Amino acid sequence: MEVVGTSRQGTSSGNGDASIDMEGLVKSIRKKLGKLSCPSSKCCIYKVPKKFKKINEEAYTPLRVSIGPLHHGKEDLEDMEEHKLRYFNDFMQRSGKSLEELVKIMEEMEKGIRECYAETIDFDRYKFLEIILVDAAFIIEVLLRHWFDDLRTPNDRIFSKPWMIYDIKYDLLLLENQIPFFVLQDLFKMTNIQAGFQFSQNETLPNPFILTLNFFMSFLQIQELLVPEHINPSEIKHVLDLLRICLIPKQSSQPPEEKIPSKVNQFIAFLRRFIPRQSLQQTERKFDIPSAIELYEARVKFEVSSSKNLFDIKFRGNVLEIPHTKINDSTERLLRNIIAYEQCHCDVHFFGDYTMIMDSLINTSKDVELLVQAKIIENCLSDNNDVSNLFNRLNKEVIIFSEEYYFTKLHKELNDFCEIPSHKWKATLRQDYCNxxxxxxxxxxxxxxxxxxxxxxxxxxxxxxx
The missing domain is CATH 1.20.5 (Single alpha-helices involved in coiled-coils or other helix-helix interfaces)
Structure with a gap:
């Protein structure tokens, strides 16, 4: 007779189920635990959350070239692989290093590079090092050829076709298309590229930091790049991080005063981190302001600001000053990737806050028309409806951190102005009776x-x- 109970091989549930192989189960779990890696504090390159891709997957997907391991090998991007190898070959000759020496440089950086990716990279170390080396050399060559016209050849597939370099520039800004910036800096520093150029006395070859800024300076049409003096090139995570640092307000470098919240406030703050921005707007008046047309009807004047900083929105008297913004076909791609990066990595979400206030101001095409007439928005899209749809969609599924919201003071000033009885009366008169x-x-x-x-x-x- 079979005795129900324990044995060396396993146990039975007593209801006729097959016995469990305890030794096999323990061995399987231990094997998985042995493969676990400790999350690194250096992590800065992420896959875009599915909830964002669900809204507009194309905004996060490279058009021409894959950079790094996350999109490598995709069929739509295979055409550029051969051209990347040509650029790598030119870089190797320019660097004064042999192929073995370049691989050795990458090998020494492998652990640090892998730690920068939030996702586990499935490629073995040989393929991984090949991807990073070729892609890093490709980026450096692109930056050099942009700076020095004479490095370009007539058969260059990238610089001989303006639309190609345009697409590649935006591909280099995608969150999933990044490699650590220190790879570019170290590869640049450890090679002898400087020797291949003729410079006048006291002139040197710009480093990747300056070359990258120059590459995007004439291209980003949201605003002029403002290079903060406090930027430490060694602290730059990747190209997208560099662009964000150059675009956010300068005062952001100064940490806010620490406050010790109560236990209740701490709990509320914790809950708010899981509330989508749209639902919070419906329940909390702090984030609800009149649209541009409604403000105009309350006698608010709109003027374009002389400031080049995107976030320098000021309300003085009855004048709302907003910096000039150019909206084109690629604006959404750039904003979405910076917002996704902020949501995954940053403590303060400047671009999420900016798109939120613009979403508040812009409800319909009439709001856009008002801002276009004031020369605040330069619309390069087909019509004003496209601009309103753009800003109305950007904040979907974005989490708001209300305690750090950048435009809290501006929201209060605008709401206080509109609450003045005479302004409310004039706005009601214009909206209901004189529209x-x-x-x-x-x-x-x-x-x-x-x-x-x-x-x-x-x-x-x-x-x-x-």
Whole structure:
């Protein structure tokens, strides 16, 4: 008779199920535990969360070239692999290093490079090092050829076709298309590229930091790049991180004063981190301001700011000053990738906050039209509806951190202005009674008839007294 119970091989549940191989289960779990790697504090390159890709996957997907391991080998990008090897061959000759020496440089950096990726990279070390080396050399060659026109050849597939370099520039800004910036810096520093160029006295070859800024300076059409003096090139995570640092407000380098919140506030703050921005807007008035048209009806004037900083939005008196912004076909791709990077990595979400206030100001094409007339928005899209749709979609699924919201003071100032009784009365009058020429005309006619009726009644009263 079989005894139900334990044995060296396993146990039975007692209800007829197959026995469990305890030794095999323990061995399997231990094997998985042995493969676990400790999360690194250097992690800075992420896959875009699925909730963002669900809204617009194309905004996060490279068009021409894969950089790094996350998109390597995809069929749509295979055409550029041969050209990347040509660039690598030119870089190797320019560097004064042999192939073995370049591979050795990469081998020494492998552990640090892998730690920068949030996802486990499935490629073996040989393929991984090949991808990083070829892609890093490709980026350096692109930067050098952009700086030095004479390095370009007539058969260059990239620089001989303006649309190609345009696509590649945006591919280099995608969150999933990054390699650590220290790879470019170290590869640049450890090679002898400087010797291949003729410079005048006291002139040197710019480093990757300067070359990268120059590469994007004339291309980013959201605003002019402002290079903060406090940037430490060694602290730059990757190209997308560099662009974000150059675009955010300068004062962001100064840490805010620490506050010790109560236990209740800490718990509320914790819950808010899981509330989508859209739902919080519906429940918390702090993030609800009138649209541009509604502000205009409350006698707010819109003027383009002289500031080049995207975030330098000021409300003085009854004038709202907003920096000039150029909206084109690639604006959404850039904003979405910076916002995704902020959501995955950054403590303060400047671009999420910026798109939120623009979403508040822009509800319809009429709001866009008002901002275009004030020269605040330069619309390079097909029509104003496209701009309003762009800003209305950018904040979907974005998590808001209300305690650090950058435009809190501006929201309060605008709401306080609109709450003044005289401004509310004027806005209501314009919105409800004077929103079309025919209504204005009917009110004027009614006022005239009322005045004539009053005069007639007055004349009748006077004649009766006589």
């Amino acid at each position: 079309t020429p025919w209504r204005v005309l009917s009110i004027i006619v009614a006022a005239i008839l009322l005045g004539l009726t009053f005069i007639q009644s007055l004349c009748s009263l006077v004649s009766c007294n006589k």
